[in-house]
Amino acid sequence: MACASVALSCYILSAGSSHKSRKSRKFYREKPKPSDSLHFPPAIHSAGGEATSYTRLPLKDDFQLDLSSGLSTPFYDVIKLREAAVLAVDSRSKKPSKPTGFLEEIGEGYDVEEEFLGFDSDDDDEVIFGIESDDVGVEGLDEDEELKEDDVKEKGVPAVMRCFDRAKIYVKAGDGGNGVVAFRREKYVPYGGPSGGDGGKGGDVYVEVDGSMNSLLPFRKNVHFRAGRGGHGLGKKQAGGKGEDVVVKVAPGTVIRESGKGPAEGVLLLELLNPGQRALLLPGGRGGRGNASFKTGTRKAPKIAENGEAGAEMWLDLELKLVADVGIVGAPNAGKSTLLSAITAAQPSIADYPFTTLLPNLGVVSMDYDETMVVADLPGLLEGAHKGFGLGHEFLRHTERCAVLVHVVDGSSQRPDYEFDAVRLELELFSPGLSEKPYIVAFNKMDLPEAYEKWHSFKEYLKNRGIEPLCMSAMYGQGTSDVIAAAYSLLQKEMAKRAVEEEWAQSENLNHVADSIEKQRSASMNDFEIFHESSSNTWRVVGAGIERFVQMTNWRYNESLRRFQHALEACGVNKALRKGGVREGDTVIVGEMEMVWNDGNEQPGPSGTKKGVSGSVRWPQFG
Numbered sequence: 001m002a003c004a005s006v007a008l009s010c011y012i013l014s015a016g017s018s019h020k021s022r023k024s025r026k027f028y029r030e031k032p033k034p035s036d037s038l039h040f041p042p043a044i045h046s047a048g049g050e051a052t053s054y055t056r057l058p059l060k061d062d063f064q065l066d067l068s069s070g071l072s073t074p075f076y077d078v079i080k081l082r083e084a085a086v087l088a089v090d091s092r093s094k095k096p097s098k099p100t101g102f103l104e105e106i107g108e109g110y111d112v113e114e115e116f117l118g119f120d121s122d123d124d125d126e127v128i129f130g131i132e133s134d135d136v137g138v139e140g141l142d143e144d145e146e147l148k149e150d151d152v153k154e155k156g157v158p159a160v161m162r163c164f165d166r167a168k169i170y171v172k173a174g175d176g177g178n179g180v181v182a183f184r185r186e187k188y189v190p191y192g193g194p195s196g197g198d199g200g201k202g203g204d205v206y207v208e209v210d211g212s213m214n215s216l217l218p219f220r221k222n223v224h225f226r227a228g229r230g231g232h233g234l235g236k237k238q239a240g241g242k243g244e245d246v247v248v249k250v251a252p253g254t255v256i257r258e259s260g261k262g263p264a265e266g267v268l269l270l271e272l273l274n275p276g277q278r279a280l281l282l283p284g285g286r287g288g289r290g291n292a293s294f295k296t297g298t299r300k301a302p303k304i305a306e307n308g309e310a311g312a313e314m315w316l317d318l319e320l321k322l323v324a325d326v327g328i329v330g331a332p333n334a335g336k337s338t339l340l341s342a343i344t345a346a347q348p349s350i351a352d353y354p355f356t357t358l359l360p361n362l363g364v365v366s367m368d369y370d371e372t373m374v375v376a377d378l379p380g381l382l383e384g385a386h387k388g389f390g391l392g393h394e395f396l397r398h399t400e401r402c403a404v405l406v407h408v409v410d411g412s413s414q415r416p417d418y419e420f421d422a423v424r425l426e427l428e429l430f431s432p433g434l435s436e437k438p439y440i441v442a443f444n445k446m447d448l449p450e451a452y453e454k455w456h457s458f459k460e461y462l463k464n465r466g467i468e469p470l471c472m473s474a475m476y477g478q479g480t481s482d483v484i485a486a487a488y489s490l491l492q493k494e495m496a497k498r499a500v501e502e503e504w505a506q507s508e509n510l511n512h513v514a515d516s517i518e519k520q521r522s523a524s525m526n527d528f529e530i531f532h533e534s535s536s537n538t539w540r541v542v543g544a545g546i547e548r549f550v551q552m553t554n555w556r557y558n559e560s561l562r563r564f565q566h567a568l569e570a571c572g573v574n575k576a577l578r579k580g581g582v583r584e585g586d587t588v589i590v591g592e593m594e595m596v597w598n599d600g601n602e603q604p605g606p607s608g609t610k611k612g613v614s615g616s617v618r619w620p621q622f623g
């Protein structure tokens with residue numbers, strides 16, 4: 001049988017090299033690959049601003065009317081968002097005795113030591129081959145480099161304000177433990193047979209919403225989260241233990257994206273709103289099979305075992321969106337902060353110049369005994385805000401969570417109608433979803449004659465468009481209660497609608513990221529592409545199934561080589577290479593394995609292999 005096989009003069013390439021620079025011409029495609037890559041829902045549009053803020057939201061239930069202090073008791077409570085508060089929290093969070101450089105390098109707290117389970121020392125009747133300490137997984141990413149890149153991106157934002165509502169973290173699921181080769185040796189039991197156990201599954205990475213967290217501050221120090229490696233298999237058919245899981249706790253309202261390459265925003269993975277929500281993000285790698293699992297009727301003493309499957313790894317961008325019920329928006333100087341100070345106990349800075357408000361302010365309005373609503377006053381919006389003019393756009397993303405907007409219009413401006421339209425346009429350009437939110441228009445500064453005069457024409461202008469505006473003087477607290485009542489009733493309606501949606505959302509599968517990783521893992525080995533670099537006579541075989549096969553092959557065992565040759569033949573790689581015109585001496589790269597193509601018969605193929613077998617070879621399901 002003429003057996004064109006790939007002679008293995010193996011060089012291990014650097015990790016992940018098969019995914020790098022595929023500049024070469026796509027030469028041949030075995031099959032269309034509809035589902036090789038991860039598919040996630042489309043990213044939510046947002047401005048991607050860099051500024052950060054610290055938000056501190058108490059539980060709504062905490063706000064109760066203090067009846068003891070009589071009528072003068074304000075029916076509200078307040079949370080203020082000031083830089084001082086940010087500093088205070090920052091200093092509280094510092095842990096005194098740990099050297100920071102070291103902590104940053106290894107991550108703090110969550111790193112699980114990888115345990116090496118080698119030779120079973122009590123059991124001297126067993127012979128175990130193959131596992132050495134360097135089998136313990138190697139982390140593949142240049143993590144520090146990515147962090148530096150992030151620092152550059154956040155340049156200009158005061159250090160103390162970074163990472164409160166945005167953070168970048170690294171997560172890695174545990175690698176599977178390796179299988180081992182062992183044989184049973186027992187008195188009176190000749191040819192005891194293979195007894196090498198399978199490796200254990202690597203630990204999973206979960207993300208959980210912790211209701212007691214109100215910022216992403218903990219991620220300033222804890223950047224790396226790695227689940228534990230599965231235990232290696234042992235003799236006597238003992239399977240390795242499961243690696244330790246890692247649970248990354250985030251604040252309610254956290255949006256998780258896969259880190260984008262370059263300035264582009266990454267793919268949206270999860271939006272976690274409610275405390276207690278938990279998602280399996282990265283499943284641990286499967287354990288490699290020990291030689292006991294390779295025993296067949298014709299192969300009674302296999303000397304082969306697999307490596308554990310590598311756990312998936314990812315950099316994630318976390319973003320915490322402010323969870324306010326009502327957002328006050330409007331042009332600079334319209335009186336937004338004045339309105340907030342009139343309806344809540346918040347004391348935002350108010351001044352007669354634009355951009356007085358630099359960070360959002362929060363206030364809590366108590367409508368009734370146990371009914372409250374959280375109101376956020378945002379920095380003013382300028383024309384072009386969606387492109388980054390002014391400050392407002394930095395915080396507009398926070399309003400995506402608000403159920404209702406109150407649009408304050410400066411009645412004393414030259415053309416309140418133009419101002420109204422400009423702000424509406426900015427909202428729409430920033431995010432169409434934002435402009436579709438229910439809103440109330442509050443025409444402010446009615447105490448000033450120039451505003452009063454314009455009120456009727458403004459009202460008519462909006463009425464013609466089906467909007468019923470309200471008027472007020474935030475400064476004197478006139479008309480503000482109507483604005484609040486209207487906002488509250490809109491909020492009630494919206495909440496009722498959302499309750500239905502949320503009930504539906506609760507049943508939604510939060511594990512879709514892990515599911516797509518699992519799906520990719522079970523990709524058929526027949527799905528691959530071949531890229532040819534004619535300048536260097538290199539052929540690169542790219543396909544999730546075949547690459548996983550290479551990663552899990554333990555090259556220490558001679559039988560692994562035969563099995564690999566068989567797999568290349570069976571899944572059609574050899575055939576495709578021949579068809580593409582591969583020649584003696586060409587380099588063939590699959591995953592981390594580099595080989596030299598051999599046309600002749602010096603390197604015999606696996607016995608019994610039929611040339612051109614193209615049956616579907618799937619990665620075995622186990623563990």
Ligand SMILES: Nc1nc2c(ncn2[C@@H]2O[C@H](COP(=O)(O)OP(=O)(O)OP(=O)(O)O)[C@@H](O)[C@H]2O)c(=O)[nH]1
Binds near residue numbers: 352
């Ligand atoms: N006469 C009058 N002045 C008001 C009223 N409301 C606000 N002002 C004044 O308008 C100016 C701007 O008020 P702010 O509340 O700071 O306005 P803002 O919309 O928060 O402004 P930015 O934070 O800069 O976007 C201040 O000088 C207020 O005193 C009002 O009802 N009547």
Ligand SMILES: [Mg+2]
Binds near residue numbers: 337379380
């Ligand atoms: Mg303001």
